[in-house]
Amino acid sequence: MTRTERLTAHTDIATSLALLSDHALGDLVESGTPLGTGIGGRSTLVEVDGRRVFVKRVPLxxxxxxxxxxxxxxxxxxxxxxxxxxxxxxxxxxxxxxxxxxxxxxxxxxxxxxxxxxxxxx
Incomplete structure (x- = not known):
C-alpha cells in the first residue's frame, strides 16, 4: 500500500468513525471480534468501510x-x-x-x- 493509499484509507475510516453517534460507535465496537485483554484494556477488531480496524478499549x-x-x-x-x-x-x-x-x-x-x-x- 502506498503512502497516498494509506492516507486515503485512514482519512476515509476517520471520517466514517467521526460521523457515527456515540451509540452507533458503541454498537460498532460491541459487534467487533474480541482479540483479548492486555496492558491497559481489551482489544477488538471491527470493520469500517470494508477495512479491518484494531480497537483498543482503554477504560477512563x-x-x-x-x-x-x-x-x-x-x-x-x-x-x-x-x-x-x-x-x-x-x-x-x-x-x-x-x-x-x-x-x-x-x-x-x-x-x-x-x-x-x-x-x-x-
Missing amino acids: TDVELRPEEIPRAAADIIVRYAPLAAAVGDFSRRLVHESRLTPYPHEEVRAVVQDMGIPASR
Missing part, C-alpha cells in the same frame, strides 16, 4: 470521569461540534497535504449538520 481514569475537569458549557460545545470539526478538519488536512483540488465535503457537512438538528440554511 478517575480524573477523566470527574466532571469538573471540563466546564459543562465547554463539554457541550465539544460534543455538539466535534463531528462537524472532524469533517471540516479532514478536508483542511487533505487540502494542505494532498491536493489543492480537494473538493469541499458538502454532503458530509450536510449529514453532520442534519444529525446535529441544525436547520439547513441557504
Whole structure:
C-alpha cells in the first residue's frame, strides 16, 4: 500500500468513525471480534468501510470521569461540534497535504449538520 493509499484509507475510516453517534460507535465496537485483554484494556477488531480496524478499549481514569475537569458549557460545545470539526478538519488536512483540488465535503457537512438538528440554511 502506498503512502497516498494509506492516507486515503485512514482519512476515509476517520471520517466514517467521526460521523457515527456515540451509540452507533458503541454498537460498532460491541459487534467487533474480541482479540483479548492486555496492558491497559481489551482489544477488538471491527470493520469500517470494508477495512479491518484494531480497537483498543482503554477504560477512563478517575480524573477523566470527574466532571469538573471540563466546564459543562465547554463539554457541550465539544460534543455538539466535534463531528462537524472532524469533517471540516479532514478536508483542511487533505487540502494542505494532498491536493489543492480537494473538493469541499458538502454532503458530509450536510449529514453532520442534519444529525446535529441544525436547520439547513441557504
